[in-house]
Amino acid sequence: xxxxxxxxxxxxxxxxxxxxxxxxxxxxxxxxxxxxxxxxxxxxxxxxxxxxxxxxxxxxxxxxxxxxxxxxxxxxxxxxxxxxxxxxxxxxxxxxxxxxxxxxxxxxxxxxxxxxxxxxxxxxxxxxxxxxxxxxxxxxxxxxxxxxxxxxxxxxxxxxxxxxxxxxxxxxxxxxxxxxxxxxxxxxxxxxxxxxxxxxxxxxxxxxxxxxxxxxxxxxxxxxxxxxxxxxxxxxxxxxxxxxxxxxxxxxxxxxxxxxxxxxxxxxxxx
Amino acid sequence: xxxxxxxxxxxxxxxxxxxxxxxxxxxxxxxxxxxxxxxxxxxxxxxxxxxxxxxxxxxxxxxxxxxxxxxxxxxxxxxxxxxxxxxxxxxxxxxxxxxxxxxxxxxxxxxxxxxxxxxxxxxxxxxxxxxxxxxxxxxxxxxxxxxxxxxxxxxxxxxxxxxxxxxxxxxxxxxxxxxxxxxxxxxxxxxxxxxxxxxxxxxxxxxxxxxxxxxxxxxxxxxxxxxxxxxxxxxxxxxxxxxxxxxxxxxxxxxxxxxxxxxxxxxxxxxxxxxxxxxxxxxxxxxxxxxxxxxxxxxxxxxxxxxxxxxxxxxxxxxxxxxxxxxxxxxxxxxxxxxxxxxxxxxxxxxxxxxxxxxxxxxxxxxxxxxxxxxxxxxxxxxxxxxxxxxxxxxxxxxxxxxxxxxxxxxxxxxxxxxxxxxxxxxxxxxxx
Numbered sequence: 001x002x003x004x005x006x007x008x009x010x011x012x013x014x015x016x017x018x019x020x021x022x023x024x025x026x027x028x029x030x031x032x033x034x035x036x037x038x039x040x041x042x043x044x045x046x047x048x049x050x051x052x053x054x055x056x057x058x059x060x061x062x063x064x065x066x067x068x069x070x071x072x073x074x075x076x077x078x079x080x081x082x083x084x085x086x087x088x089x090x091x092x093x094x095x096x097x098x099x100x101x102x103x104x105x106x107x108x109x110x111x112x113x114x115x116x117x118x119x120x121x122x123x124x125x126x127x128x129x130x131x132x133x134x135x136x137x138x139x140x141x142x143x144x145x146x147x148x149x150x151x152x153x154x155x156x157x158x159x160x161x162x163x164x165x166x167x168x169x170x171x172x173x174x175x176x177x178x179x180x181x182x183x184x185x186x187x188x189x190x191x192x193x194x195x196x197x198x199x200x201x202x203x204x205x206x207x208x209x210x211x212x213x214x215x216x217x218x219x220x221x222x223x224x225x226x227x228x229x230x231x232x233x234x235x236x237x238x239x240x241x242x243x244x245x246x247x248x249x250x251x252x253x254x255x256x257x258x259x260x261x262x263x264x265x266x267x268x269x270x271x
Numbered sequence: 272x273x274x275x276x277x278x279x280x281x282x283x284x285x286x287x288x289x290x291x292x293x294x295x296x297x298x299x300x301x302x303x304x305x306x307x308x309x310x311x312x313x314x315x316x317x318x319x320x321x322x323x324x325x326x327x328x329x330x331x332x333x334x335x336x337x338x339x340x341x342x343x344x345x346x347x348x349x350x351x352x353x354x355x356x357x358x359x360x361x362x363x364x365x366x367x368x369x370x371x372x373x374x375x376x377x378x379x380x381x382x383x384x385x386x387x388x389x390x391x392x393x394x395x396x397x398x399x400x401x402x403x404x405x406x407x408x409x410x411x412x413x414x415x416x417x418x419x420x421x422x423x424x425x426x427x428x429x430x431x432x433x434x435x436x437x438x439x440x441x442x443x444x445x446x447x448x449x450x451x452x453x454x455x456x457x458x459x460x461x462x463x464x465x466x467x468x469x470x471x472x473x474x475x476x477x478x479x480x481x482x483x484x485x486x487x488x489x490x491x492x493x494x495x496x497x498x499x500x501x502x503x504x505x506x507x508x509x510x511x512x513x514x515x516x517x518x519x520x521x522x523x524x525x526x527x528x529x530x531x532x533x534x535x536x537x538x539x540x541x542x543x544x545x546x547x548x549x550x551x552x553x554x555x556x557x558x559x560x561x562x563x564x565x566x567x568x569x570x571x572x573x574x575x576x577x578x579x580x581x582x583x584x585x586x587x588x589x590x591x592x593x594x595x596x597x598x599x600x601x602x603x604x605x606x607x608x609x610x611x612x613x614x615x616x617x618x619x620x621x622x623x624x625x626x627x628x629x630x631x632x633x634x635x636x637x638x639x640x641x642x643x644x645x646x647x648x649x650x651x652x653x654x655x656x657x658x659x660x661x662x663x664x665x666x667x668x669x670x671x672x673x674x675x676x677x678x679x680x681x682x683x684x685x686x687x688x689x690x691x692x693x694x695x696x697x698x699x700x701x702x703x704x
Contacts, residue, residue, distance in 0.1 A: 158561060158567065162580065167432075172449075173450070173544075235541065236542040239564065239565040240565060241542070
């Protein structure tokens with residue numbers, strides 16, 4: 001059942017990615033409708049998969065690479081659906097769904113078996129800390145997608161190459177606004193994730209902060225986005241600069257999440 | 272029954288002719304009444320815009336009808352037919368249908384894809400409907416033309432891009448700023464094109480305009496006209512940071528602002544985007560300004576290039592639109608020819624006969640002890656009944672077919688007896704749409 005739901009989700013995300021990318025090439029109404037339908041059903045299947053695993057494991061299913069990547073992917077699609085409804089920027093899907101698909105595909109590279117959890121980590125903080133972190137990451141992922149769209153659209157406008165894709169992409173202002181909105185949601189989420197992480201660390205390991213690589217890199221991520229937010233509010237880092245920073249920030253996020261787990265020895269390096 | 276189109280347009284007549292043939296839109300009852308009073312003209316609609324004057328009519332006598340409509344156009348406007356005739360075109364049959372579908376879809380317009388023409392035809396049809404000069408055929412015909420136009424508009428991108436420099440500038444601004452309602456335009460210099468573009472921006476909802484000119488009085492005059500604020504030319508850089516969109520067309524022989532100036536302005540407005548449009552020749556703004564972050568500079572050549580590529584796109588979309596028109600002509604023609612008398616009588620008889628046979632068979636099959644000859648007698652009985660029932664409508668149709676109007680009867684018959692309709696029923700289009 002669990003595996004079935006997983007592969008259904010994977011198939012639906014794959015199909016949605018194909019239709020979303022096809023929409024970039026040929027903007028047909030039917031392609032748009034199909035994409036939206038596929039991604040919505042895929043999201044529901046993904047939710048069902050996650051819930052099912054929650055029941056089966058008896059705990060929040062975000063404890064190893066497989067589960068984390070899958071939940072990351074789920075959060076990205078969830079946040080994307082919210083933004084798509086709010087801003088009516090259908091084409092955002094062409095830039096965000098491939099990312100969610102990649103994350104889900106990556107999750108298949110890791111063992112899927114449900115493993116017993118280290119008793120020290122059994123805590124209500126597991127749910128709060130991890131979901132906060134991934135929702136935060138997901139808003140940064142959407143900001144990343146919007147930032148890429150911004151840079152493409154900006155290039156068209158600067159070079160005066162106003163083709164098909166230019167017509168389809170939303171205005172620079174809309175893209176910049178999505179970027180900013182993501183930041184105002186993502187930054188508090190990341191902050192809460194770090195705080196709840198510290199509290200949890202105190203109960204589990206007896207210390208709030210131990211400069212574990214994951215902690216260090218989370219702090220670096222936090223500083224990058226804090227700088228972006230600060231620059232935006234005071235000196236007007238908007239448009240191009242904000243887009244570039246959103247892209248840099250997301251690479252730091254990915255390293256904090258994947259890189260630390262795989263390459264650095266950390267208390268967080270569950271595999 | 273024939274549909275005919277007689278008229279002239281920007282393609283066949285100069286404005287001096289068109290204005291003489293135009294009908295005043297507020298008094299359409301007189302010309303419409305005169306039109307349908309012409310012998311053999313059964314229905315009529317008059318479309319009169321600044322680019323075309325056209326009469327759509329139905330007539331039994333095609334050649335005569337066309338000649339009489341031409342005569343009507345000349346007489347009504349007190350013109351000599353010899354002078355008017357070279358400018359007139361006349362279509363009938365499939366050509367007439369194609370012409371009206373193309374006009375409604377804005378494929379025959381001066382600027383292909385411009386949206387006004389459809390509204391103008393709807394208004395013209397509204398008068399004809401009000402004064403009852405249009406009947407069953409033209410009603411159906413024009414509703415069909417409206418739905419073709421709607422299909423063209425939704426299925427092709429014929430009207431989706433700007434084809435004037437001023438509109439292209441507005442469109443670009445929309446792609447940069449999204450909403451224009453909190454944006455301010457700065458006008459430098461007072462060229463005609465600049466003024467026109469500023470008006471387009473105002474029509475598209477920008478918040479306000481600032482005007483500057485080397486002659487302050489001219490700036491003041493234009494500012495008053497545009498309901499904006501006049502700025503002294505010396506103070507330009509004290510105000511420039513408040514502008515989101517800058518239109519420049521001074522007569523200066525060299526650049527009036529460079530990269531450094533704009534960088535400074537941009538800093539003052541915290542890097543909020545700016546859109547510069549340089550309409551002046553020689554140019555007012557150093558092209559390096561385009562390299563400043565979040566600043567976009569377009570010259571008049573750039574805008575013209577945008578317009579050219581949009582026009583090319585429209586031409587490609589127009590090809591698709593012609594395909595749609597072709598498709599719809601076929602459908603409409605089927606309906607039109609179904610209004611002929613003979614096939615209708617045949618269809619009616621066939622329908623009745625089918626029912627008669629089916630019922631007869633049922634009865635005979637369930638009847639166990641048949642008296643001799645019963646089947647033959649029943650056959651004769653039902654046949655006689657059917658013929659008697661069908662006699663009055665058939666003879667009425669035949670009589671009507673020799674003169675007068677048949678389309679009403681034919682259409683009613685087809686609907687009352689559900690005779691095969693060659694065309695699916697379509698939704699009523701609303702006039703004010």
